[in-house]
Amino acid sequence: MAVLNYTESSRKVEEAIYDRVIPAGEGWMHELEPGQVLRIVDLEGNQAADTLFYHAEDPEDHYSAVATMLGQQNIYLSTGTVLRSESNKGLLKIVADTCGRHDTLGGACSAQSNTVRYAHDTLPMHNCRDTFMLQLSMYDEKYTKRDLAPNINFFMNVPVTPDGGLTFADGVSAPGRYVEMQSIVRTVALISNCPQLNNPCNAYNPTPVRVLIWDK
Ligand SMILES: [Zn+2]
Numbered sequence: 001m002a003v004l005n006y007t008e009s010s011r012k013v014e015e016a017i018y019d020r021v022i023p024a025g026e027g028w029m030h031e032l033e034p035g036q037v038l039r040i041v042d043l044e045g046n047q048a049a050d051t052l053f054y055h056a057e058d059p060e061d062h063y064s065a066v067a068t069m070l071g072q073q074n075i076y077l078s079t080g081t082v083l084r085s086e087s088n089k090g091l092l093k094i095v096a097d098t099c100g101r102h103d104t105l106g107g108a109c110s111a112q113s114n115t116v117r118y119a120h121d122t123l124p125m126h127n128c129r130d131t132f133m134l135q136l137s138m139y140d141e142k143y144t145k146r147d148l149a150p151n152i153n154f155f156m157n158v159p160v161t162p163d164g165g166l167t168f169a170d171g172v173s174a175p176g177r178y179v180e181m182q183s184i185v186r187t188v189a190l191i192s193n194c195p196q197l198n199n200p201c202n203a204y205n206p207t208p209v210r211v212l213i214w215d216k
Helices: 065-072 111-117 128-139
Strands: 018-022 027-032 037-042 049-055 058-062 082-084 090-097 152-154 177-183 187-193 209-214
Touching: 018 027, 027 128, 027 209, 037 049, 037 090, 049 090, 049 128, 065 082, 128 187, 187 209
Parallel strands: none
Antiparallel strands: 018 209, 027 187, 037 177, 037 209, 049 058, 049 152, 049 187, 082 090, 090 177
C-alpha cells in the first residue's frame, strides 16, 4: 500500500482570483489558463469530488486515467502527479495535497451502477454521471455525453487489495484537506460534487467542497 504523501501550499486564500463553494451534490465547470492553480477543498471531510479535465482547444483530448497512471507508474494520485490526456499531453500537475491520496480507478457513480451495486429503487437517485452530463450540456454545445471519460475521485479512498480487487473504504481525508493543481495548457475542469448516499465515499452524507483559483 502506498504511503500517504502530504505537501502543503504557500498560496494565500485572500490572493485567490476566484472562490466558490460547490454545494453537496452539485456540479461546476470552469476554464483554467496555463499557469493558473486550482485548489479543491474538502470542507467537511470525507467528500468525493468526481473530476474530469479537457484540453480547452481540443475537448476530445480529455483526461486519461490510463495515461496518468502509466506516466507515473503508480495508481494513486498525489503531489507530483501529472494529469495526462488521451494523447499523453500533460494537462495539469498536482502541486500540493494535504489529503495524501486520490483515486482514479473507481469511476463515477451513475443510475446504472447504483442499481447494480445497491438496489433497483436507487435508479432515480442523483448521481455523478447525470451531474457531469448536465454541466456539459449547459457549458458549450460542443460537449456531449461522448465527452464523458473515466474520471478522478479527489479525496476518495479506493484501496487496491493485494489480489487486485477494489474496495470503497472510509476516507483518508478530513475537514479542510485540499488538493492543488497547476494548469499546463488551457484546460476546462468539470466537477461533480458526488451526491452518493449508498457507499462510504461521502461517509453517507454529501457535503460541500470549495474551489479556489490563483493566477500563477
Ligand atoms: Zn458520485
